[in-house]
Amino acid sequence: MIIELRSDTFTQPTPGMLEAMFRARVGDDVFGEDPTVNELEARTADLFGMEAALFCPSGTMTNQIAIKAHTQPGDEVICEELSHVYQYEGGGIAFNSGCSVQLLRGHRGRITAEQVAAAVNNREDVHKANSSLVVLENTSNRGGGACYEFAEMERIAATAKQHGLGFHLDGARLWNALVAKGESPRQYGELFDSISVCFSKGMGTPVGSVLLGNRNFIRKARRIRKVLGGGMRQAGYLAAAAIYALDNHIGRLAEDHANAAATAEALARQPWVHEVVPAETNILIFKPAANKPVAEVVQALGDKGVRCLPFGPDGIRMVFHLGVTAEQTRQLISIIDTL
Numbered sequence: 030m031i032i033e034l035r036s037d038t039f040t041q042p043t044p045g046m047l048e049a050m051f052r053a054r055v056g057d058d059v060f061g062e063d064p065t066v067n068e069l070e071a072r073t074a075d076l077f078g079m080e081a082a083l084f085c086p087s088g089t090m091t092n093q094i095a096i097k098a099h100t101q102p103g104d105e106v107i108c109e110e111l112s113h114v115y116q117y118e119g120g121g122i123a124f125n126s127g128c129s130v131q132l133l134r135g136h137r138g139r140i141t142a143e144q145v146a147a148a149v150n151n152r153e154d155v156h157k158a159n160s161s162l163v164v165l166e167n168t169s170n171r172g173g174g175a176c177y178e179f180a181e182m183e184r185i186a187a188t189a190k191q192h193g194l195g196f197h198l199d200g201a202r203l204w205n206a207l208v209a210k211g212e213s214p215r216q217y218g219e220l221f222d223s224i225s226v227c228f229s230k231g232m233g234t235p236v237g238s239v240l241l242g243n244r245n246f247i248r249k250a251r252r253i254r255k256v257l258g259g260g261m262r263q264a265g266y267l268a269a270a271a272i273y274a275l276d277n278h279i280g281r282l283a284e285d286h287a288n289a290a291a292t293a294e295a296l297a298r299q300p301w302v303h304e305v306v307p308a309e310t311n312i313l314i315f316k317p318a319a320n321k322p323v324a325e326v327v328q329a330l331g332d333k334g335v336r337c338l339p340f341g342p343d344g345i346r347m348v349f350h351l352g353v354t355a356e357q358t359r360q361l362i363s364i365i366d367t368l
């Protein structure tokens with residue numbers, strides 16, 4: 030038996046999802062003629078109360094398209110130092126958009142309106158890059174699935190607006206935040222200029238992310254997607270999985286959060302665990318004690334069929350998803366108790 034906790038990208042499509050994919054009606058999406066892609070885009074836009082949406086192969090692509098559409102070469106992007114857009118997208122901000130980055134040190138991946146205000150460059154100063162975009166990430170991946178307080182995002186939105194900056198959300202795991210905080214997608218649609226949501230993480234589809242924005246923004250984004258080679262043809266088979274996830278996989282994320290919390294509790298009572306970062310959603314980060322090296326713990330868990338990842342210099346990450354049942358979580362806890 031394998032308990033796969035390395036990432037929520039390891040999910041396998043469920044039988045119901047596969048059936049929905051088999052049944053999909055498809056067409057050429059580059060011609061705008063895939064009815065299932067069109068349905069996914071319309072439904073997601075409607076869910077968030079935004080004008081338009083664009084289905085893309087990955088969350089890296091939706092983020093990078095958004096950054097490209099919001100900026101000009103030589104501009105500066107403001108984001109937290111652990112952000113996925115900066116840390117894990119292959120230097121894409123420089124590669125695709127020719128922009129510099131102003132990194133802010135936040136708390137568990139979250140920044141404040143004061144930090145953003147202080148990071149905006151003076152437009153009249155010719156020495157400085159033109160600040161043009163703020164990117165937030167919710168939930169924060171490197172922050173261990175931490176969620177923003179909605180009021181803080183509202184304050185950051187006001188700051189961005191005051192300075193004429195674009196406001197983009199990397200919402201790869203926004204679904205988890207919505208469920209954990211009892212927030213509605215429309216609240217986010219009102220706040221951000223653009224939002225990227227992923228379906229291939231906790232939502233459990235094989236492939237795909239959706240970028241949301243106003244009609245003009247998405248028209249521009251569609252052109253950039255084509256330039257990047259992200260225009261797909263009969264992509265409705267993939268969109269059908271995402272529609273299935275919208276119908277069936279949002280509410281169940283609460284189970285993943287409960288499994289993460291139960292495991293966090295079990296870890297906290299182990300003498301060989303130094304610190305457990307509170308699990309707000311489906312990501313759990315903990316640090317073994319100094320006399321218990323990370324590699325040793327990962328190996329010992331691996332020997333018992335539990336797959337997890339070293340994270341940062343001295344941490345271990347476990348990510349809960351629909352491929353990890355409550356029963357498997359009980360097994361995991363008994364393995365931890367006997368380690």
Ligand SMILES: *Cc1c(COP(=O)(O)O)cnc(C)c1O
Nearest residue numbers: 087088089090113166170199201
């Ligand atoms: C996974 C992830 C993405 C997108 O990743 P892809 O693998 O390109 O789909 C973006 N942001 C965050 C925070 C993520 O965790």
